[in-house]
Amino acid sequence: MEDTFLNLFPKMYRDKWAVVESHTPWIREIRLRRDKPAIIYKMDGEWYLGRVGLTKNLSQAYCMEEQELNRYVNHFCQDSIYAFQEEIKHGYITTPGGHRIGLAGQVVLDNGIVSGMKNITFLNIRLA
Secondary structure, X not given: OOOOOHHHOOHHXXXXXXXXXXXXXXXXXXXXXXXXXXXXXXXXXXXXXXXXXEEOOHHHEOEEOHHHHHHHHHHHOOOOHHXXXXXXXXXXXXXXXXXXXXXXXXXXXXXXXXXEEEXXXXXXXXXX
């Protein structure tokens, strides 16, 4: 599969991100949080993913629901979260193309040692 910005996202959400693709050279990171606006950090500041493109207006920002966020996590793990447990327990996933996805959620401990993460509520995508 060709490494493009849109391939970073699940197929069912690529139309939403297509409006952002032309901004890719200026994007530094993307923050996806459960029930919060999707934030895109570009060289010229903070933007929100709106319903029809990028916006500075918070009231027009798209908010990510829990089910959608979970689909992103599954996609980033190539639909095999268990295969990525070693990375997840360190708080990140590396995708094809070298993009790094930071994760935040509930840490799972096994005898006081981090063994994984569940109930992920935050993704921070750092573009390579």
